[in-house]
Amino acid sequence: MHTLLDKTIPPQKKHSPFTIPNSQFPRVLLAHGGGGQLTDSLLNNHILPHISNPILNDLLDSGILPTTTNRLAISIDSYVVTPWKFPGGDIGRLAVSGTINDLAVTGATPLALALSIILAEGFELTHLDAVMASIATTAKEANVRIITGDTKVVAHNQADGIYLTTAGLGSIPHSTNLHPSQITTGQLLLLNGPIADHGLAVMLAREFPDVTTTLQSDVAPLNHLIHTLMTEHPNAITFMRDPTRGGLAGLCADLARQTRLHITLDESAIPIRHEARHAADMLGLDPLEIANEGKILLTVHPQHAQQVLQTLRSHPLGRDSAIIGQIDKAEHTPDAICELRTLIGGRRIIHKPYGEQLPRIC
Amino acid sequence: MHTLLDKTIPPQKKHSPFTIPNSQFPRVLLAHGGGGQLTDSLLNNHILPHISNPILNDLLDSGILPTTTNRLAISIDSYVVTPWKFPGGDIGRLAVSGTINDLAVTGATPLALALSIILAEGFELTHLDAVMASIATTAKEANVRIITGDTKVVAHNQADGIYLTTAGLGSIPHSTNLHPSQITTGQLLLLNGPIADHGLAVMLAREFPDVTTTLQSDVAPLNHLIHTLMTEHPNAITFMRDPTRGGLAGLCADLARQTRLHITLDESAIPIRHEARHAADMLGLDPLEIANEGKILLTVHPQHAQQVLQTLRSHPLGRDSAIIGQIDKAEHTPDAICELRTLIGGRRIIHKPYGEQLPRIC
Numbered sequence: 001m002h003t004l005l006d007k008t009i010p011p012q013k014k015h016s017p018f019t020i021p022n023s024q025f026p027r028v029l030l031a032h033g034g035g036g037q038l039t040d041s042l043l044n045n046h047i048l049p050h051i052s053n054p055i056l057n058d059l060l061d062s063g064i065l066p067t068t069t070n071r072l073a074i075s076i077d078s079y080v081v082t083p084w085k086f087p088g089g090d091i092g093r094l095a096v097s098g099t100i101n102d103l104a105v106t107g108a109t110p111l112a113l114a115l116s117i118i119l120a121e122g123f124e125l126t127h128l129d130a131v132m133a134s135i136a137t138t139a140k141e142a143n144v145r146i147i148t149g150d151t152k153v154v155a156h157n158q159a160d161g162i163y164l165t166t167a168g169l170g171s172i173p174h175s176t177n178l179h180p181s182q183i184t185t186g187q188l189l190l191l192n193g194p195i196a197d198h199g200l201a202v203m204l205a206r207e208f209p210d211v212t213t214t215l216q217s218d219v220a221p222l223n224h225l226i227h228t229l230m231t232e233h234p235n236a237i238t239f240m241r242d243p244t245r246g247g248l249a250g251l252c253a254d255l256a257r258q259t260r261l262h263i264t265l266d267e268s269a270i271p272i273r274h275e276a277r278h279a280a281d282m283l284g285l286d287p288l289e290i291a292n293e294g295k296i297l298l299t300v301h302p303q304h305a306q307q308v309l310q311t312l313r314s315h316p317l318g319r320d321s322a323i324i325g326q327i328d329k330a331e332h333t334p335d336a337i338c339e340l341r342t343l344i345g346g347r348r349i350i351h352k353p354y355g356e357q358l359p360r361i362c
Numbered sequence: 363m364h365t366l367l368d369k370t371i372p373p374q375k376k377h378s379p380f381t382i383p384n385s386q387f388p389r390v391l392l393a394h395g396g397g398g399q400l401t402d403s404l405l406n407n408h409i410l411p412h413i414s415n416p417i418l419n420d421l422l423d424s425g426i427l428p429t430t431t432n433r434l435a436i437s438i439d440s441y442v443v444t445p446w447k448f449p450g451g452d453i454g455r456l457a458v459s460g461t462i463n464d465l466a467v468t469g470a471t472p473l474a475l476a477l478s479i480i481l482a483e484g485f486e487l488t489h490l491d492a493v494m495a496s497i498a499t500t501a502k503e504a505n506v507r508i509i510t511g512d513t514k515v516v517a518h519n520q521a522d523g524i525y526l527t528t529a530g531l532g533s534i535p536h537s538t539n540l541h542p543s544q545i546t547t548g549q550l551l552l553l554n555g556p557i558a559d560h561g562l563a564v565m566l567a568r569e570f571p572d573v574t575t576t577l578q579s580d581v582a583p584l585n586h587l588i589h590t591l592m593t594e595h596p597n598a599i600t601f602m603r604d605p606t607r608g609g610l611a612g613l614c615a616d617l618a619r620q621t622r623l624h625i626t627l628d629e630s631a632i633p634i635r636h637e638a639r640h641a642a643d644m645l646g647l648d649p650l651e652i653a654n655e656g657k658i659l660l661t662v663h664p665q666h667a668q669q670v671l672q673t674l675r676s677h678p679l680g681r682d683s684a685i686i687g688q689i690d691k692a693e694h695t696p697d698a699i700c701e702l703r704t705l706i707g708g709r710r711i712i713h714k715p716y717g718e719q720l721p722r723i724c
Contacts, residue, residue: 025486025487025488026486026487026488027483027484027485027486027487028481028482028483028484028485028486028487028490028515029483029515030483030515030516030517031515032481032513032515033481033513033514033515033516034515039513042513043513046487046490046491046494047479047490047494047511047513049494050491050494050495050497050498051477051494051497051498051501051507051508051511053507053508053509055474055507055509055510056507056508056509056510056511060510062510063474063476063509063510064509065473065474065509065531067431068431069429069430069431072434072473072531074474074476074509074510074529074531075476075510076476076477076478076510076511076512076527076529077478077512078478078479078480078512078514078527079514080480080514080516080520111427111434112417112425112427112436114425114436114437114438114529115413115438116438116439116440116527116529117409117440118440118442118480118525119390119394119395120390121389121390121391121392122389122390123389123390124387124388124389124390125387125388125389125390125408126387126388128390128408128409129408129412132408132409132411132412132413133412135412135413136412136413139413145413145415145417145418146413146415146418147415147417147418147425147426147427147436148417148418148422148424148425148436148437148438149409149413149418149438150438150439150440151394151395151401151404151405151409152395152440152441152442152722153390153391153392153393153394153395153396153721154392154395154442154522154721154722155392155522155721157519158442158521158522158722159520159521159522159525160516160517160520160521163480163521163525165438165440165478165527165529167436167438167476167478167527167529169427169434169436169531359515359516359517360514360516360520
């Protein structure tokens with residue numbers, strides 16, 4: 001209702017979460033890129049409605065295209081991590097591993113990579129050489145070739161050093177069916193090692209470059225590990241995903257929502273290094289929400305869980321694997337909640353992080 | 363030789379083309395992104411040596427992966443054009459068309475696209491909506507779906523509004539063999555319409571935003587036109603490429619070098635609009651070096667050239683097609699030169715542009 005008062009004392013402006021102060025129009029926020037609820041909002045309101053189709057709408061790590069002989073998986077990711085080099089890796093290793101892993105968790109054997117580079121004017125050519133050498137080493141480790149590419153250069157204040165985009169092509173046998181719809185009550189959740197190393201290593205390198213730490217990013221291509229799992233246990237695994245941006249919390253909250261099932265995580269069973277726990281405490285961060293780049297969460301039929309665990313532990317990238325939770329019968333149906341049994345015996349609901357903890361973590 | 367003189371009067375520092383003033387280390391230059399000789403140097407010295415393999419080394423518009431049933435083509439390009447909207451198109455239409463065209467010129471039928479978005483904090487969400495709507499419209503026009511994607515956000519001074527990367531997957535029949543090695547003496551060069559429209563439309567929009575002009579970018583997906591050509595003339599065309607960054611000059615100079623043949627272009631036959639010629643004159647630019655985004659150069663067996671020309675002209679995107687040159691018997695073998703017969707009857711050698719005319723044209 002408009003009264004005279006409106007003219008003398010303007011009502012306080014309401015800011016939507018998309019409005020930054022002093023902005024007339026809704027704008028992109030840094031937190032839109034954090035992989036949390038705000039990212040979902042950006043996707044659901046401004047990106048997906050325009051280009052919606054059944055393959056895209058699944059929002060899996062790869063788009064899967066059926067052909068007569070097999071299924072083709074395509075994945076794409078841009079990498080804007082800063083600093084470009086951090087303990088345990090760099091943007092080149094990240095760009096190859098991240099896209100390889102997005103293919104591998106959908107059950108695809110990577111066939112080839114495409115690489116696009118955006119450089120800022122003034123980026124040192126020796127640094128470019130270091131990134132390219134790291135790309136080459138990681139691609140060799142994953143046994144995948146880069147078969148096409150592109151390079152663009154923008155002014156020094158129009159990008160921060162180097163941004164990479166990798167797209168991957170993979171092949172999935174028709175017999176493989178890893179999908180959230182395969183997750184049912186009673187299945188167990190397995191993880192291939194300690195959480196939070198990548199996010200913490202990058203954060204420490206950026207915010208405290210002078211602090212020496214033993215923390216290293218876990219960034220690694222997981223396709224060989226996943227290939228071994230799929231070959232040795234063809235009927236054991238129902239779904240896999242890598243807990244990157246948003247961490248284990250974001251992934252498990254998403255899974256509970258998508259499957260409409262109740263997920264229980266056992267905090268005491270979730271592997272985490274002492275250094276990582278201390279660093280997270282110091283930074284005031286929840287390790288469950290911190291990005292990983294060499295981890296996979298697997299849902300596994302309970303009768304196969306011990307064998308899958310043995311296979312995981314016998315691989316260098318899965319030595320500290322553990323069963324960290326299960327899909328429960330919900331007390332209230334549909335439940336769609338992820339719950340954590342804490343170290344001290346309490347219970348708390350795991351929410352998808354809202355915005356971002358720290359931008360440009362990957 | 364070192365003499366005492368060296369200590370008192372330091373010798374003038376030599377700057378390599380990779381050194382910007384006041385820089386201790388060789389750095390990336392804006393001109394490294396122009397699609398000219400400097401781009402070649404960046405690729406050959408700092409990028410390709412690390413990731414070299416036979417498919418990549420062909421440097422075609424798509425990487426082509428043989429499979430048992432057909433060949434898969436993969437293409438990737440980042441788009442950093444500024445302004446993001448220009449007469450005749452925008453970054454969304456460009457990102458879909460550019461990658462579709464890179465697939466199509468290798469003879470591939472596009473199967474699917476992947477889309478990765480880098481947003482700068484503060485980019486208006488209505489502008490993002492406009493870009494996404496343009497992506498959707500262009501993808502529909504090309505009849506290709508976007509089946510996977512990624513979104514990253516960086517700080518407002520770490521990108522300029524919006525950068526897009528699209529990767530495309532296509533399928534090539536085993537019978538198709540478009541490759542520079544198929545180009546031989548006597549073949550004719552065909553072009554599907556007037557040159558320089560894209561580059562000039564973007565330059566005018568950026569440098570003279572208040573000037574009104576009838577010039578419009580030619581940006582368009584060419585896959586339907588190319589499909590018609592390949593279906594109606596299966597044995598006529600030996601190679602196709604789109605003259606984007608570096609323009610027709612860069613493409614023809616590259617082709618002469620790769621094939622080690624002599625190419626003659628007839629300036630009077632090269633279609634160009636009056637407005638484009640005037641704008642290029644005004645800006646002091648050579649239209650042959652200006653980027654196009656809706657053009658293809660085809661090499662065609664001479665006995666099929668008239669029929670191919672008719673098919674081109676009967677398509678809306680090829681109405682002004684022309685035969686613009688030929689592959690000659692070199693007077694000196696190997697020759698590897700592209701020569702232009704000018705309007706006034708002279709001859710000049712067409713060189714690949716050195717750096718860039720204007721950065722961020724695509």
